[in-house]
Amino acid sequence: MIEQTITPDTHDLGQFEVRRAIPSRARTMVGPFIFVDQFGPAxxxxxxxxxxRPHPHIDLATVTWLFEGAIDHRDSLGTFATIRPGQVNLMTAGxxxxHSERSPQDERDRGAKLYGMQTWLALPDGQEEIDPAFEAxxxxxxxxxQCAKAIVIMGELWGKRAATTTHADTIYADIVLAAxxxxxxxxxxxxxxxMLVGGEASVDGQPLGLYELTVLKPGAEMTLASERGGRVMLLGGEAFTTKRHVWWNFVSSxxxxxxxxxxxxxxGKFPKVxxxxxxxxxxxxxxxxxxSYP
Incomplete structure (x- = not known):
């Protein structure tokens, strides 16, 4: 049932770690997801x-999802939004x-917590150069x-569809399993x-490694379970047939x-924030x- 297991590269940034699963030599995309970072808990x-600090993007959409903490988002559209757990921020670069991402002052004053995910979605053919946009x-x-709770962040899962915009067919969910x-x-x-981001869990009896990206075989129905409790992110969607190139914060065909x-x-031709x-x-x-991180 498991097609591939990817151990992320870990970047120690002093007070917190960022784990990057893709892009990697082993795999560049899962559905439209071309970048998967997990950070914290810290x-x-x-x-x-x-x-x-402010930095540019093209031809992609960023998705920020927090388990703990808060992040102030500002962008060149004039958007200001404080990201908190339970809120998905989708920024379409087109x-x-x-944009910039910084810890709010009230978080700094009490000791900021950082624990969450940042992912990038490649935009599909014909939509890479659409107008930039932001939504929360x-x-x-x-x-x-009684023993499982899943939040549908993007796409349709278990008969329910999130209102979050999808440019390509996308699924994304945060699953918390009790014992x-x-x-x-x-x-x-x-x-x-x-990706197991806390506790323990298995897929059809095969244990998941903490922070590893476990790619599942297409077309197979399977069961995610936990004996003692765990938290798992589910992601994927439409397979891209056209190659995407990644350099720094830029993605394009x-x-x-x-x-x-x-x-x-x-x-200096990009707009200011x-x-x-x-x-x-x-x-x-x-x-x-x-x-780039600070």
């Missing part, structure tokens, strides 16, 4: 926080957007019984994967489009590992 020192959704469908909890994993999506974005950022105009992340001098 308790930062009082006064400290996350400070991801032809180009700039809090009224998300919940599927639950002896179990939940069926539907087989409709072209590609699916799960066209390498020349990425080169143009490099020049545009270096030459209102309320966060003084800082930015420079274009890397050498081949980067996608997104």
């Amino acid at each position: 308790q930062l020192d009082i006064g400290a926080g996350m400070d991801v 032809r180009g957007i700039v 959704q809090t009224d998300l469908p919940v599927v639950e019984d 002896s909890g179990a939940l069926p994993i539907e087989a409709k999506a072209d590609e699916r994967a799960v 066209d390498r020349e489009r990425i080169n143009q974005a490099k020049h545009d950022w270096k030459d 209102p309320g966060d105009e003084d800082e930015f992340i420079p274009l890397p001098d050498k081949q980067p590992n996608t997104v």
Whole structure:
């Protein structure tokens, strides 16, 4: 039932760790997901926080989902939103957007917590250069019984559909299992994967490794279960037939489009972020590992 297991690269940023499962040499995408980062859990020192300075994106959508803590999001559309657990933030870069992510002051004052996921979705052919957009959704469908609770973040699962915009067929869910909890994993999506982000769980009796991205065989119905309790992210969707290229914060089916974005950022042609105009992340001098952290 398990097609592939990917151990993420871990980046120690001092007070918290970021684990990157894809893109990797083993696999570049699961459905439209082309970037999967898990960070925390972490308790930062009082006064400290996350400070991801303004940086650009093209031809993708970012999805931020928190288990604990809060992040202030600002972007070049003029958006300001504080991301908290239970709220999904979807930022569609399309032809180009700039944003920053920082811990709110009240979080810093009491010692910020960081625990969550950031993923990128490649935009499908014909939609890569759509207008940039931002949305935050809090009224998300919940599927639950006495021992399992799943929040449908994107797409349709277990007969319920989230209102979150999807550009390609996408599934994304946060599943919390109590002791002896179990939940069926539907087989409709072209590609699916799960990541254990806390506790313990198994798929059809095969244990999941903590923070590993476990890619499931297409078309197979299976059951996610936990003996002692655990938390699992389910993600996937439509398989892309056209290759996507990734360089720093840029994703595109066209390498020349990425080169143009490099020049545009270096030459200051991207828009500014209102309320966060003084800082930015420079274009890397050498081949980067996608997104830059402070």
